[in-house]
Amino acid sequence: MSKFQPRPKAPAVANISALSTLDPPSRSETPMSQQGTRLTPIDPTSSRATQYLIRRTLCSQLGDKGPIDEILPPLTSSNDVDVELYAYIAIIIREFVHTWYQNITPDTIFVEEVIQIIAHCTRALEQRMRKVDLEGLIFDELPELLEIHFQAYQTSTQALHPPPFRTDSRTIYHSLCPFPALSPVPDPEIKHAVEQQAENEAAYRQLLVQGVMAVLLPTEDLESDCLTSLVGQIFSEMIIGNGIGGKASEPWLLWEGITKTAEVIQSKLPNSKAQVRLERSNSVSSDHAFDVISGSSTKGWRILLSAEKLFWLALQYAFFTFTTIRFIIITIATSSSLPTRNPHDTKITGSASFQGGLETPNYIRTKRTASISNPSLKEPIIKMKIWSCVSSLLDVDTRMPWMSATISMSQWFALTGPGEVGNTDGMVDKILSNFIQTHVLDPTLIPLILRTARAAVFPSNTLAPARAIPTATEQLVIRQRCAETLLSLVPTRLLDVYFGPDGDRRVREVEDVLDMFGDTYCNKHLLYGVVELIVVRLLPELAEKGVEELLNERLG
Structure with a gap:
């Protein structure tokens, strides 16, 4: 750990090394009280259970030598975030590494080396994240991907010819949003095409992870072929392949994720519909x-x-x-006292021309010329793609064209009218930016988000049992429940004005919008596009040079 410079730490968390054994009950306790104590459930996401998991998996060879934040290398500048990240690392190493590595040797050096590599990468990513325009990424570029996915999916699923003529929606979607790693379009009737597409996808994941390691890893670790191969296999296949390219691209899982998110939001509202009723x-x-x-x-x-x-x-x-x-x-x-959004010391860290770099989908290469020529000039918030994405999902142009025209006129007046209050660093722009920084990009929300995601993905801090894929009827029920949950977030009066009084019609129309996640192959285009966009924004070197060129520069 001497080769890394540790960051200044917050006050250390109390040492709870004796978690493996509970304090024995006193003699005055009755058998009933002892039974009640043993049956008390422990929250797997609590601080006590989380640190016990980390200590038992990652620090068992070190014994009781102090707090965890002094034993393990720091991952970020926040102790709370480090604890949650180490919980993820402990689960992954316990489930995917210890199951075979401990059968070979009891040595723990490999696990320690993996932790050192991850710590080096996370600290480097944190430094790079400070330079990324998170407002533009979350409210402009990512909504643009979602909007284009929605429009392309709608176009691909519309029947152009009456029966018996047939068009393949996947082929149309892949033509509108080409992605080399997902070609050729898999056809269940053509086995060779399915196998070739799977091979291309696996090679793309390996290329993506190797590019990240070529930029982030120290040279001495990058020279170890065995270490980089094992770490690359863990991230490319177990995390990206099984997670993003596998489970996360399933329509029913996306609908369930949206449902759970809406339920969390509904619980935070001051007056839910049930309370109002x-x-x-x-x-x-x-x-x-x-x-x-x-x-x-x-x-x-x-x-x-x-x-x-x-x-x-x-x-x-x-x-x-x-x-x-x-x-x-x-x-x-x-x-007037709010900070500016255009610091003058911003430098160009990457190029928008993806020549020689990752094979990015065409719909990612849609940045405006002004932002490419001078990245320090940030896009006004009211001009970002989040507004047009919401308008497309709600179909405002068709349902209420007068509202769409009014919003467009107001946007134009705020950008070009007196004072340009909506332009970059205008009054409205500063107010919206301050609200986003305070309520949306609040760093204190990161540990809570990581803890909630861990409880959903790894219940009881372990891999959830393999879930049977729902049938077609069950998937329709999941989609309907998702639509009903989303509608419950909107006041009834607004629903009556926008959708009309027919409740069944509201659910059907929201289901039609949710159907944009109805195809696994098309969902992969969107999710891989999101992953690659985030990687390129964090590591702009991958947009300028190929992986082989980066490795040659690092290894001589």
Whole structure:
């Protein structure tokens, strides 16, 4: 560990090396209390269970020599993030490395070397991530990929000719979004085509991982063919191949992921639909009880109740108006003190011409000329692709063309009108950027996101049992549930205005949008495109040079 410079650490976490054995119960405890203690479930994502997992898997040969953050090399500049990342590493090494490596030798040097390599890569990635425009990546480039995938999938699934003529939707999609690693288009009736496509995909994953290691690994580790081969195999096949190219590209798994995300968002909302319905039912029951007690709902009582409701409604609108005006005034007053989005020390770190580098899909090479010639000029937030992506998914141009035109006019006025308040570093642009940095890109959310993802992917800190692929009928039920969950996030009045009063029609129309994830092969185009875009933004060298050229430069 001497060859790495450790970062300054936060206060160390308490040492819990004695987790393997629980404290014996005192003699005064009864058998019932002892049984209750033994049956108490332990949260696998808790701090105690997580550190026990890391210590038992990665630090067992070191014994009790201090806190984990002093034994293992730092992965990032945050102790909380390090703990979550080491939990992932411990699970992967325990499930995919210890199962065969411990049968060969009890030596732990290989595991230590793997940890050192991962630590070196994560620290280098963290430094590079600080230079990446995360706002542009998350709200401009990634939504652009999703929008183009949605449009290409819609085009490929539309029947151009009546039966009995047939067109292959996968071939049309691959022609619109060509990706060399996924060619030729696999046809179950042509075995040779399926095998060749699988070989090309595996070679692409190996090329991608080798390119990342050629940039990030230190030279002495890069010279070890055995070490780089094993690490490359773990990442290319077990993580990218089985994870992204395998499970994550399944339609039903994507729909379930969207459903779980929507449920988490729904739990964070102040008033969910169930709560609103409960409040309404309580209100109706109280009104009915009042009518029963009074004996009859006379005209005088009705007038009094109407006046009372009108008074409280007016008071609510007045309070809302006052709060809105106060928020606007405070926001305008503080916008001038917000930091700029265009630091003058920004340097060109990569080229947009992908010559000699990774074979990136054509729809990734759609950056604007201004951003390519001068990357320091960031795109205005109101001009990013997130807005057009949402508009395409909601089909605003067809459903409400007047709304689409109004939004376009407002956008044009904010960009070119008096003061250019929506342009880069304008008042509106600074306010939106500050909101994104504060609520969306908050670093304190990273440990929570990693912990939640670990609980979903590795329940009880272990590999989940192989799940049987749902049948076609079950997949339709999963898609319908996903649509219903998404609709539950929107107020009923907005749904009535946008979709109409027919509830079944709403679900069907949302299912039609979710059907853009209905084909595994097309989903691979999108997911591999997302992975490659992130890799190229973090490692711009891969966009300029090929993997072989990078290896020759590093190894002489």
